Amino acid sequence: MNMLEVKKLKVWDQKSHKVIIHNSSFQLQSGRCLAIVGESGSGKSVTCRSIIRLNNPWIAQSGEIFFKGENLNQLSEQEMRKKRGKQISMIMQNGMNAFDPSRVVGVHFKETLAEHFGWSKSEIEGNMKKAMESVRLQNPIEMMNKYPYQLSGGMLQRMMIALALVLEPDLIIADEPTTALDTISQFEVVEQLIHLRARMGCCMLFVSHDLGVVKKIADDVLVMKNGEIVEHGRMDAVFSDSQHAYTRHLVATRLELGHHFKKIMMQEEL
Numbered sequence: 001m002n003m004l005e006v007k008k009l010k011v012w013d014q015k016s017h018k019v020i021i022h023n024s025s026f027q028l029q030s031g032r033c034l035a036i037v038g039e040s041g042s043g044k045s046v047t048c049r050s051i052i053r054l055n056n057p058w059i060a061q062s063g064e065i066f067f068k069g070e071n072l073n074q075l076s077e078q079e080m081r082k083k084r085g086k087q088i089s090m091i092m093q094n095g096m097n098a099f100d101p102s103r104v105v106g107v108h109f110k111e112t113l114a115e116h117f118g119w120s121k122s123e124i125e126g127n128m129k130k131a132m133e134s135v136r137l138q139n140p141i142e143m144m145n146k147y148p149y150q151l152s153g154g155m156l157q158r159m160m161i162a163l164a165l166v167l168e169p170d171l172i173i174a175d176e177p178t179t180a181l182d183t184i185s186q187f188e189v190v191e192q193l194i195h196l197r198a199r200m201g202c203c204m205l206f207v208s209h210d211l212g213v214v215k216k217i218a219d220d221v222l223v224m225k226n227g228e229i230v231e232h233g234r235m236d237a238v239f240s241d242s243q244h245a246y247t248r249h250l251v252a253t254r255l256e257l258g259h260h261f262k263k264i265m266m267q268e269e270l
């Protein structure tokens, strides 16, 4: 069954009239992880933001985005707000941007969880504490009382993952969640995302320019170039028998895991 089905998505900038996404169609089946890869500026992030309708106001979109059979493109902003967080969670590239810099991070969790579940302060703290411990964040209560700038990028990403664990969404959109992190944090965050999927059985849209990470986490892959999908299929098939010259170029230049990352993974497997 398809959890997400995008049909003829077109996205354009109303100011410059530039078309960013030309005519994208793809599906994400229940329980699977679809990676979107492609060079910088190919439209990976705009595709993700179009699904949850969070592009800037001057960016327009048309087409159909079926999520659990419902066309998100036709929902009101109020209806969309109910989907974001509880049904579709987003883990962004830079954890710092996900939190209000002027408030301690716990406030973000409290607002999100109170809105979706109507929980009391102690229920929220109890659930968040458990989830944070499960992603190996120590002293969760103390941590929730910190401002974003007092926490590292890796900690903030793991906090977003902990929040997703509590929200139990049907779909997680992770837009380059490891790009801004150092190598060790990258490894930990990827491990936690794999763990999250295994535990919840949710499906995931995972954007990355790191094919090494993609190979570790994804089942299917979609390759983008200049706002168009040039390849879409099972990961092994796409990587081992690429149909498009651009995919072969990507694989040739990027398949090798970063040296440090590979070393850490090998140590973990020992």
Ligand SMILES: Nc1ncnc2c1ncn2[C@@H]1O[C@H](COP(=O)(O)OP(=O)(O)OP(=O)(O)O)[C@@H](O)[C@H]1O
Pocket (backbone or CB within 6 Å): 013, 020, 038, 039, 040, 041, 042, 043, 044, 045, 046, 047, 056, 059, 209
């Ligand atoms: N808010 C915006 N206003 C106008 N154009 C935009 C906006 N956001 C993105 N674009 C344009 O859309 C195109 C695709 O951008 P996008 O951020 O989706 O690329 P990407 O594949 O995610 O790249 P990266 O790997 O660098 O994040 C780019 O040409 C970019 O300039």
